[in-house]
Amino acid sequence: MMTGIAGRFAACTALVMMLASGCSKEKEAAKEGPGPVVSGLTVEKIVTTVVPDQLEAVGAVRPRNTAQIAARIAGTVTSMKIREGDRVSKGMLLVTLASAETAANAAGARAAVEQALQGVEEARSRKQFADVTFDRYRKLLQEEAVTRQEYDGRLAEKEVAGRSLARAEAALVAAREGARGASSLAGYGRIQAPISGVVVNKAADVGMTVFPGMQLLTIEEQGAYRLEVAAPESLLGKIKAGDRIPVTLEGAPAVKSGVVEEVVPAVDRATRTFIVKIGVADKGLRSGSYGNARFTLGSREGLLVARNAVITQGALTSVWVVGRDAVVRMRIVKTGKQVGDKVEILAGLAPGEAVVTSGVEKIVEGARVADKSGQQ
Numbered sequence: 001m002m003t004g005i006a007g008r009f010a011a012c013t014a015l016v017m018m019l020a021s022g023c024s025k026e027k028e029a030a031k032e033g034p035g036p037v038v039s040g041l042t043v044e045k046i047v048t049t050v051v052p053d054q055l056e057a058v059g060a061v062r063p064r065n066t067a068q069i070a071a072r073i074a075g076t077v078t079s080m081k082i083r084e085g086d087r088v089s090k091g092m093l094l095v096t097l098a099s100a101e102t103a104a105n106a107a108g109a110r111a112a113v114e115q116a117l118q119g120v121e122e123a124r125s126r127k128q129f130a131d132v133t134f135d136r137y138r139k140l141l142q143e144e145a146v147t148r149q150e151y152d153g154r155l156a157e158k159e160v161a162g163r164s165l166a167r168a169e170a171a172l173v174a175a176r177e178g179a180r181g182a183s184s185l186a187g188y189g190r191i192q193a194p195i196s197g198v199v200v201n202k203a204a205d206v207g208m209t210v211f212p213g214m215q216l217l218t219i220e221e222q223g224a225y226r227l228e229v230a231a232p233e234s235l236l237g238k239i240k241a242g243d244r245i246p247v248t249l250e251g252a253p254a255v256k257s258g259v260v261e262e263v264v265p266a267v268d269r270a271t272r273t274f275i276v277k278i279g280v281a282d283k284g285l286r287s288g289s290y291g292n293a294r295f296t297l298g299s300r301e302g303l304l305v306a307r308n309a310v311i312t313q314g315a316l317t318s319v320w321v322v323g324r325d326a327v328v329r330m331r332i333v334k335t336g337k338q339v340g341d342k343v344e345i346l347a348g349l350a351p352g353e354a355v356v357t358s359g360v361e362k363i364v365e366g367a368r369v370a371d372k373s374g375q376q
Helices: 001-034 100-142 148-187
Strands: 042-046 046-061 064-071 076-080 093-098 190-192 197-202 214-220 227-233 243-249 257-263 272-282 290-306 311-313 316-320 328-332 334-340 342-347 354-358
Touching: 046 272, 046 334, 093 214, 100 148, 227 257, 227 290, 243 272, 272 290, 290 354
Parallel strands: none
Antiparallel strands: 042 354, 046 227, 046 290, 064 214, 076 093, 093 190, 197 214, 227 272, 243 257, 243 290, 257 272, 290 342, 311 316, 316 328, 316 354, 334 342
């Protein structure tokens, strides 16, 4: 009986092994069979090219001109004609402040001008009277009708009247300057836009009491932006105003480069970097957007492939390589820096190999390229 069981067990084992062997052969046959034919692909031949050796610095987009508007007098906000995000034009009335003290000072200064004007008129009248009297006494002295002492008295009165008029006129000038200053101070209650742009911050509202120096609004000029990046200290002295630098800006893919406008030579002690301001122009830019600049240090030979050809799956990066037999196979590669719309390949490819750069979504392992005329 034991012999029968052992026989049946040996027979089952042999059957399983035969089935496994058959399945393995079927899989190998399927693997060795021709793959699907794929058309509409773009194939590019890899060649050695000059790769710029670049150093990347990151930063943010800032407006070229920013106006931070603060109160110049103490008062209460009586009107606020704008909101955050509103566009304003230069000279537009934004905020009005009510200040009883400045209004009273302006009224007092105007009254002082009126009083000084009256003083000038009185002094001028006294001087005219003194001049006429002096002329009369001069003639009488020539006729010996008055004494020399009387004549000298009229002369002194004339000189005193002249000095009094001069003092009155000086007082009028001082009163007018005071009135101008008081009027200007009262005018600070009407706050106008110093530049055209967009209101990005509003720190006050109607009914609020403000004091000198308190920030009310922030306006950013649109259409003129700069990418401000923190460049490493090693580049200090190598970057100059006027240099054209490749840039990448978030939200503005059309912007490919910018021109260095300013280089701040002061190095930050903590980060060992200095600020480079690069002028960029695009209607879609927004203040605070992320961006980076690539500074070229030199060049070297390397391999570049189109960015669309590189496939990233988790931690693996690969490309589809077309062999001489027109069969497409996946190849694991190691990538380097991005150069424009291409990516540097550090390992995994050799010059002369062909890579699929367009239509990669159609490919499966072992597929055949229908027409290799699309090679570049």
